[in-house]
Amino acid sequence: MSRVLGGLFRVLRAPGLWLGLWLGVTAVAGLVGIHMRAVVAATLGPFTALDLDHVLFNTFDVVRDHPALVSELIVSVVGSATLGALVWTLLAPLLIARLAQPRSWSELGGRAFSRLPTVLVQSLWHLPLRLLLLLVVGLSTRTLPPLVTWSALGLAWLVAGVALDATRVAVVEHDAAPWHIRSAWRGLVRAVRRPGLLGPCVLLGIGQLALTATILWLALAGFGHASPWPARLLALLGVGLGLWRIAIIVQDAADDPPAAA
Amino acid sequence: MLRARSHVAALGVGVAERARRCTLGAALLVGGATGLACGEAPPDLGTPLPEPTQALRPPDQRGPIPEASRIVDYELEARYDETEHRIDGRTRITWRNHGPAPVDRIPFHLYMNGFRAQDTAWMQQGRGSHRSYGQDPEAPWGYIDIASVERLGSLGSDGNAARTELRHAERSEPSLMDVWLDAPVAPGAEVQLELVFTTHLPKVFARTGYSGRFVLAGQWFPKPGVLMPDGSWSAHPFTVYSEFFADFGQYEVQLDLPADLVVGASGILVSREEDGDRQRLRYRAEMVHDFAWTAGTDLVEAWAEHDGIRIRALVPEARAADAPVHLQAQRATLDSMQARFGPYPWSTITIVDPPPGASGAGGMEYPTFYTTTQLRPIPSVLRRLGFDHRVGGEFTTVHEFGHQYFQGLLASNEFDQPWLDEGLNTFSNFLVYIDEYGPDDADGPWLLQVAGNPLTVYDGLRLDNGGIGPSQPIDLPADRFSPLVNAYDSVTYRKTAAIMMTLRRLAGAEPFDRAMRTYADRFRFRHPTGADLEATLAEELGDRIVLGRTADGRPIELSLADYFEQALRTTRAVDFRAHDIVNRPRLGDAGWHRDEHGELVGGDPPEPRSADLPDDEVEGVVVVHRRGEFVVPVEIEVQLSDGTRERVLWDGTGRYRVLTWPGRRVRAVSIDPEGRLVLETRRYDNTRWAEGEHPRATMPDAMGQLAEASSLAVLGGLGP
Numbered sequence: 001m002s003r004v005l006g007g008l009f010r011v012l013r014a015p016g017l018w019l020g021l022w023l024g025v026t027a028v029a030g031l032v033g034i035h036m037r038a039v040v041a042a043t044l045g046p047f048t049a050l051d052l053d054h055v056l057f058n059t060f061d062v063v064r065d066h067p068a069l070v071s072e073l074i075v076s077v078v079g080s081a082t083l084g085a086l087v088w089t090l091l092a093p094l095l096i097a098r099l100a101q102p103r104s105w106s107e108l109g110g111r112a113f114s115r116l117p118t119v120l121v122q123s124l125w126h127l128p129l130r131l132l133l134l135l136v137v138g139l140s141t142r143t144l145p146p147l148v149t150w151s152a153l154g155l156a157w158l159v160a161g162v163a164l165d166a167t168r169v170a171v172v173e174h175d176a177a178p179w180h181i182r183s184a185w186r187g188l189v190r191a192v193r194r195p196g197l198l199g200p201c202v203l204l205g206i207g208q209l210a211l212t213a214t215i216l217w218l219a220l221a222g223f224g225h226a227s228p229w230p231a232r233l234l235a236l237l238g239v240g241l242g243l244w245r246i247a248i249i250v251q252d253a254a255d256d257p258p259a260a261a
Numbered sequence: 262m263l264r265a266r267s268h269v270a271a272l273g274v275g276v277a278e279r280a281r282r283c284t285l286g287a288a289l290l291v292g293g294a295t296g297l298a299c300g301e302a303p304p305d306l307g308t309p310l311p312e313p314t315q316a317l318r319p320p321d322q323r324g325p326i327p328e329a330s331r332i333v334d335y336e337l338e339a340r341y342d343e344t345e346h347r348i349d350g351r352t353r354i355t356w357r358n359h360g361p362a363p364v365d366r367i368p369f370h371l372y373m374n375g376f377r378a379q380d381t382a383w384m385q386q387g388r389g390s391h392r393s394y395g396q397d398p399e400a401p402w403g404y405i406d407i408a409s410v411e412r413l414g415s416l417g418s419d420g421n422a423a424r425t426e427l428r429h430a431e432r433s434e435p436s437l438m439d440v441w442l443d444a445p446v447a448p449g450a451e452v453q454l455e456l457v458f459t460t461h462l463p464k465v466f467a468r469t470g471y472s473g474r475f476v477l478a479g480q481w482f483p484k485p486g487v488l489m490p491d492g493s494w495s496a497h498p499f500t501v502y503s504e505f506f507a508d509f510g511q512y513e514v515q516l517d518l519p520a521d522l523v524v525g526a527s528g529i530l531v532s533r534e535e536d537g538d539r540q541r542l543r544y545r546a547e548m549v550h551d552f553a554w555t556a557g558t559d560l561v562e563a564w565a566e567h568d569g570i571r572i573r574a575l576v577p578e579a580r581a582a583d584a585p586v587h588l589q590a591q592r593a594t595l596d597s598m599q600a601r602f603g604p605y606p607w608s609t610i611t612i613v614d615p616p617p618g619a620s621g622a623g624g625m626e627y628p629t630f631y632t633t634t635q636l637r638p639i640p641s642v643l644r645r646l647g648f649d650h651r652v653g654g655e656f657t658t659v660h661e662f663g664h665q666y667f668q669g670l671l672a673s674n675e676f677d678q679p680w681l682d683e684g685l686n687t688f689s690n691f692l693v694y695i696d697e698y699g700p701d702d703a704d705g706p707w708l709l710q711v712a713g714n715p716l717t718v719y720d721g722l723r724l725d726n727g728g729i730g731p732s733q734p735i736d737l738p739a740d741r742f743s744p745l746v747n748a749y750d751s752v753t754y755r756k757t758a759a760i761m762m763t764l765r766r767l768a769g770a771e772p773f774d775r776a777m778r779t780y781a782d783r784f785r786f787r788h789p790t791g792a793d794l795e796a797t798l799a800e801e802l803g804d805r806i807v808l809g810r811t812a813d814g815r816p817i818e819l820s821l822a823d824y825f826e827q828a829l830r831t832t833r834a835v836d837f838r839a840h841d842i843v844n845r846p847r848l849g850d851a852g853w854h855r856d857e858h859g860e861l862v863g864g865d866p867p868e869p870r871s872a873d874l875p876d877d878e879v880e881g882v883v884v885v886h887r888r889g890e891f892v893v894p895v896e897i898e899v900q901l902s903d904g905t906r907e908r909v910l911w912d913g914t915g916r917y918r919v920l921t922w923p924g925r926r927v928r929a930v931s932i933d934p935e936g937r938l939v940l941e942t943r944r945y946d947n948t949r950w951a952e953g954e955h956p957r958a959t960m961p962d963a964m965g966q967l968a969e970a971s972s973l974a975v976l977g978g979l980g981p
C-alpha cells in the first residue's frame with residue numbers, strides 16, 4: 001500500500017505535469033475535432049442539420065453518399081493513437097525524472113534529454129519480449145472460450161506495460177544497463193515477480209481502459225447533443241491514472257532499487 | 262410424450278453443466294458478457310401438450326374455408342433410410358379438374374431435381390450455393406426419381422382398384438415432369454394417380470436435406486402444377502429465387518423412421534407405433550398446400566398454447582435457452598396477425614431451429630411448420646449500455662410464421678409474383694413489431710440500438726432500399742431476378758414493405774389496415790394476384806386518395822393505379838431535395854414611375870440588403886426539387902422567423918416547386934417532415950436552414966465531437 005500511496009503523492013506533488021499533459025492532450029484532440037468539423041461541413045454543404053431522433057439513420061444516410069467521411073474519422077483515431085504512442089514514448093524519461101524527485105528545469109531537461117536514447121532502445125528491446133509474452137499466453141489459452149483467451153491477452157498486454165515502465169524507470173533513474181536487452185528482461189521479471197507492484201498497476205491499466213470505453217460510449221450516446229466537457233474531464237482522469245501507474249513503479253524502484261549496470 | 266419428458270430431463274443436466282463451466286468466466290470478471298448461457302436457471306420449456314385431434318381449429322374459430330379451394334389430396338407413405346439419405350415413397354394423389362376444359366396432361370414439379378446436376382435451372386443460377394451456404398463436396402446432389410405413375414380406376418370385384426400405367430417423362434429441365442392421362446378428366450371430375458418415387462437428399466445447403474442425423478425434408482415428393490382459371494397450367498422450373506405454388510388439399514402421411522429420432526411435421530400427429538428400431542408415424546394436415554417434416558437427435562421440445570393453438574418448438578439442446586424467446590415471438594406474431602389478417606385456421610404450429618451444421622435449412626416456411634434461425638443475443642452488460650438488436654432469430658420466427666398467412670393462407674404464385682409472398686410478409690413482420698413494441702407513429706419501433714440511439718423499422722427499410730440502386734422492378738417473376746444483379750432480396754422483401762408502409766402512412770393507418778383486412782378475408786385459401794391486391798385496395802381506399810388541398814381548394818390526390826405502376830413496375834426512386842432558401846427584400850415600389858401626368862417621379866434606391874430589413878419587408882422563398890423520377894405528393898414544412906411552422910402539400914408533379922412568403926422570413930425547410938414517404942431513401946438533403954440560421958444540432962458538430970472524443974479516448978484515456 002505504501003507504494004500505491006507513495007505513487008499517488010508523487011503525482012499530486014507534480015500538478016503542473018499532470019495539467020500540462022492534459023492540456024496538450026485536449027489541444028490535440030480539439031484540433032482533430034475542428035478538422036473533422038471542417039471536412040464534414042465542406043462535404044455536406046447546406047445539408048448539415050442533424051435529426052436527433054434518427055441520428056443513426058442520419059449518419060448512415062450521409063456516409064452512404066460520402067463514404068470518405070468514414071476514412072477521415074478512422075485516420076483521426078489511428079493518427080491520434082500513433083501520435084500517442086510516439087509522444088508518450090518520447091516524454092517517458094521526462095515524466096519519470098519529474099515523478100522521481102523535484103528538479104530544477106535545467107536538471108530535469110538535461111536528464112530527460114540524456115536518457116531519451118536509452119529509453120528508445122529499451123522500448124525497442126521490449127517489443128520482442130511483449131510479443132513473446134502475448135504469444136505464450138495466447139497459445140496456452142487458445143482452447144478456452146474466446147472470452148477467456150481475449151481477457152488473458154488483455155491482462156498480458158497490461159502486464160507488459162508495467163514491465164516496460166519498470167525498465168524505463170531502471171534506465172532513467174537507476175543507471176541500469178542502458179543498451180543491453182538484459183534491462184528490458186529484468187523489467188519484465190521485476191514486474192511479474194512483484195504482485196504488490198503488478199496488482200495496482202494492472203488495476204490502474206484496467207481503469208484507463210474503462211475510461212477509454214466510457215469516453216467512447218459518452219460520445220456515441222450523446223452523438224450530436226452532448227457537451228464535450230465530460231470526455232475532456234475523463235481524459236484528465238486518464239492522464240492522472242497513467243501518471244499514478246508510473247509513479248508507483250518509480251516509488252517501488254526508489255524503495256528497492258533495481259541493479260545498476 | 263415419454264420422449265418429451267426424457268429430453269426435458271436431459272436438458273436440465275445440460276444447463277447445469279454449462280452453468281458450472283461458466284463459473285471460470287465469472288471469476289474473471291467477465292461473466293456479465295457471456296449472456297444467456299451462463300449461470301441462469303434452466304429455461305421454461307412449458308409442459309408437453311396433447312396433440313389436437315383435428316388439424317383445423319373448430320369452425321367458429323378458424324374462419325371460413327371455401328370447399329371449392331380443395332383441389333388436390335395426398336396419401337403419402339415414406340420410408341427414410343438414414344445411411345443412404347434416401348426416402349422411398351409412394352403417393353396417391355386425388356386431383357379435381359376445376360378448370361373450364363377437359364385435361365389430358367398433368368405437369369408435375371420434381372423440385373428435388375433442381376439439385377441433381379450443374380445444368381439444372383436452379384444450379385445454373387445458384388451455382389451450388391444458397392444464401393451463404395454451399396453444396397457439400399461429399400454429398401452435393403439431391404434428386405427424385407419417379408419409378409411409375411398409374412391411374413387408379415374404380416374398384417374391381419377383388420376389392421382392388423383397376424390400374425393403368427401412364428406415360429410420364431421429365432422435361433429437359435428435370436424439375437418438371439409431364440404425365441399423360443389415358444383419358445381426359447372432364448371439368449368437375451377427378452382423377453386418382455399413384456406415383457412411386459425415390460428421393461435422395463443432399464447434405465442440406467438450400468432448405469432441404471440432412472446434416473448428420475438431422476434431416477429436414479422439404480420439396481421431397483412429386484406435386485402437380487396449378488390449373489389456372491383459363492385452363493392453362495402454372496408449373497415452373499425450380500430456380501434459385503422461385504419458391505413454391507400449389508393447390509390446397511388434405512394430406513394423410515405415414516412416415517417410417519428410425520425409432521430414436523425426435524420428429525416434427527406439418528399438421529397433427531395421428532398415431533405413432535414403434536416396431537423394433539423403427540417408428541411409424543401418421544400425420545394429417547388439412548387445407549394446406551405442402552407437407553414437410555424434420556427429424557433428429559438432441560432436439561429439445563418446448564411447448565406453448567395460444568388461443569387454442571398448440572405451439573411446439575424443436576431446438577438443439579445446446580440452444581434450449583432460446584426456445585422461450587421463439588415461443589414468445591410466435592405468440593406475439595399470432596396476436597398481431599390474427600387481429601390484422603383474420604384467424605389462423607390450423608390447430609398446430611411447429612417451430613424448428615436447425616442444429617449447427619444444418620443452418621442451410623433455417624428460415625423456411627411450410628404449412629403449419631417452419632424453420633427459424635439462431636438467436637444472436639447481445640450480452641446483458643452491453644444491453645444495459647444501450648446496445649441491442651431485434652434482427653436475429655427472433656425476427657426469423659416472426660417472418661417465417663408470417664408466411665402462414667402470406668402464402669400459407671393467401672397462396673399467391675410465388676414464382677410469378679414473389680413480392681406478394683415475401684414482400685407482403687415482410688411488411689406484416691414490421692406491423693408485428695409495431696404491435697408488439699410500438700409506437701405506431703412517425704418513428705416506429707427500433708430494430709437496432711447503438712448506445713441508446715435507435716435505428717427504427719422505417720430507418721432500416723430506407724437504408725436497405727438505398728443500397729440497391731435502380732436495379733430491378735418489384736413485380737417480376739422470380740426467374741427474372743439474377744443473382745449477379747443481387748437485387749432480389751432487397752427489392753422483393755424490403756422495397757415491397759416500403760411501398761406498403763408508404764401507402765399506409767399516406768392513406769392513414771386505420772383505413773389502410775381495414776383495406777388489408779378485406780384483402781386477407783377475401784382471398785383466404787385462394788391464389789390472389791397482384792391485380793387482386795391492387796383492386797381490393799383501390800376499392801377500399803378509393804382510386805384517388807385525397808391527401809389535402811391547394812390554397813385555392815383543388816384536391817391533391819394520390820392515384821393508386823399511378824402509385825402502384827411506379828412502385829411495382831418501374832425502378833423510379835422517390836427523392837426530394839431542399840434546393841434553396843432565399844430571404845430577399847419584398848417587392849416594393851422603389852424606382853421611377855409615371856404619375857397621372859405622365860411624368861417620371863420617385864427614384865428612391867432599392868432596399869440594399871434583406872438581412873438589415875425588418876421581417877415584414879422580407880419575402881421568404883423556398884425552392885423544392887424533385888430529384889427522383891417517382892411522382893408522389895409530398896408535404897413541405899417551413900419554419901418562419903416568428904416561430905410559426907406552416908405546411909404545404911405539393912402534388913410532386915414538375916421538377917421544382919417555388920413557395921413564397923411575402924412579408925415573412927424563412928428560417929428552415931423540411932420536406933416530408935413526418936417521414937411518410939418510407940420509399941425515400943436519401944433524407945439528409947430534405948432539411949435545410951437559411952443562411953445565418955443555426956439548427957439545434959448539426960452533423961459537422963456531431964462528427965467533430967466524435968472525432969475529438971475518439972482522440973481523447975486514445976490519447977488521454979489510454980494515457981501515458
Ligand SMILES: [Zn+2]
Nearest residue numbers: 660664683686
Ligand atoms: Zn420469407
